[in-house]
Structure formats: C-alpha cells, structure tokens
Amino acid sequence: MLEQASGLAFLAALTPTAIVVAAVYLGSASPRKTSLFYLAGAVVMSTLIGVIVVLALHSGHLSHPQQRTPRYGLRLGLGVVAVAAGIINARRKAKPTLSATKKPGLMSRLMARPSPLTAFITGLLIFAPSVTFIAAVQVVATAQAGDAAIAGALALIVAIYVLGVWAPFALYLIAPDATTRKLKAFDGWLRAHRHTLLVGGLMLAGLILILNGTLGLTGVV
Numbered sequence: 001m002l003e004q005a006s007g008l009a010f011l012a013a014l015t016p017t018a019i020v021v022a023a024v025y026l027g028s029a030s031p032r033k034t035s036l037f038y039l040a041g042a043v044v045m046s047t048l049i050g051v052i053v054v055l056a057l058h059s060g061h062l063s064h065p066q067q068r069t070p071r072y073g074l075r076l077g078l079g080v081v082a083v084a085a086g087i088i089n090a091r092r093k094a095k096p097t098l099s100a101t102k103k104p105g106l107m108s109r110l111m112a113r114p115s116p117l118t119a120f121i122t123g124l125l126i127f128a129p130s131v132t133f134i135a136a137v138q139v140v141a142t143a144q145a146g147d148a149a150i151a152g153a154l155a156l157i158v159a160i161y162v163l164g165v166w167a168p169f170a171l172y173l174i175a176p177d178a179t180t181r182k183l184k185a186f187d188g189w190l191r192a193h194r195h196t197l198l199v200g201g202l203m204l205a206g207l208i209l210i211l212n213g214t215l216g217l218t219g220v221v
Contacts, residue, residue, distance in 0.1 A: 008136035009157035018164035028114035041123020076213025082206030
C-alpha cells in the first residue's frame with residue numbers, strides 16, 4: 001500500500017508551479033512567514049481532500065475484499081482522466097510571458113504582493129484536487145488496514161504531495177543565501193519547461209494508473 005501510494009503522491013508532487021511560487025516567496029521581504037503560510041495553505045487543502053476521499057470511499061465500502069472490481073475500476077478511470085488531461089494540455093500552447101498591457105491572472109496577482117494571507121490562499125489554490133493525488137489517496141483508503149494505519153499513510157502522502165513547498169523552505173532555513181541563489185536559477189528553467197513537465201507528469205501518472213487498474217480488473221495483481 002505505502003509504496004504504491006507514495007509513488008503516486010510523488011508524481012502528484014512534481015508540480016512546477018508549486019516550486020516557482022516557493023522561489024518567489026523565499027525571495028520576498030518576509031520569506032519565513034510568507035513561506036510558512038504558503039505551506040499551511042497547501043497542507044490544509046491536501047489534507048481536506050484526502051479526508052473527503054477516504055470518507056467517501058469508506059462509505060462506499062470499497063475497502064472490502066469483495067469490492068475489488070469497483071476499486072480497480074476507479075483506478076482505471078482516474079488513469080483515463082489523467083491521460084485525457086495530459087492530451088488536452090499537450091494540444092494547448094505554453095502560455096507566453098504576460099505583456100505589460102495584458103491583465104495578470106489571479107495567481108499572478110496573489111504572487112505580486114506576497115503576504116501571509118495571499119500565500120495561504122495561493123497554497124489552497126495550487127493544491128486543489130489533482131487526479132494523481134486522489135489516486136494516491138484511493139490506494140490508502142481502499143487498503144485493508146486499520147484506521148490508525150490509514151491516518152498515518154494519509155499523513156505521509158500529504159507530506160510527499162507538498163514536497164515542493166516544504167523542501168525549499170527547509171533548505172532555506174539551513175542555507176538561506178545558497179538556496180535563494182539556486183532557486184532563482186532553477187526558477188528560470190522551470191518556467192521555460194513548465195508546460196512540458198505538466199504534460200509529462202499527467203501522461204506518466206495516467207499510464208501507470210491505467211496499467212494498474214487493468215491488471216487489477218483482470219486479476220493479475
């Protein structure tokens with residue numbers, strides 16, 4: 001259970017936007033406070049999603065052995081959704097840099113004036129439900145384990161999911177100048193390849209889920 005859920009959570013954590021925002025907040029006037037509120041928003045949203053998914057799946061009794069077909073069918077469906085999202089994003093052109101005459105979007109406005117409140121809201125928005133994270137929670141929720149084990153596993157995958165927020169912050173606390181310098185350099189690369197990374201992550205996660213769901217439905221795993 002943990003290996004599969006952790007792998008899916010790690011794929012969900014490969015969100016370029018999360019690291020880009022972390023780099024912006026760590027370069028703000030109050031990097032520690034702003035980053036902590038950003039992390040709080042990310043944890044609150046992902047935990048809320050996780051709890052809702054767990055409760056919903058438990059109410060449907062998908063953790064029971066006799067519910068194998070619906071359990072793997074759901075996983076297959078999530079994989080199809082992820083692949084479809086990847087194809088849709090692949091057909092879209094990467095968004096160009098905003099011109100001075102074009103009105104910035106909500107995320108750009110939130111990042112333009114870093115504060116604890118805007119950082120918290122940004123964390124909530126960036127870590128809104130994602131197919132890969134829901135799939136990771138589904139693995140945990142449908143495992144034949146006790147409540148304590150499920151709660152611990154959920155806490156683990158939430159921690160992995162928000163890796164792009166707390167890891168840069170932890171590195172900043174250890175070596176502020178070096179971390180800020182490396183993040184600024186990495187930020188440019190992420191912005192240039194964000195679209196490709198997003199599409200690749202969705203396609204990879206979707207294919208893994210489709211394979212796992214298919215194997216489960218055919219009784220191979």
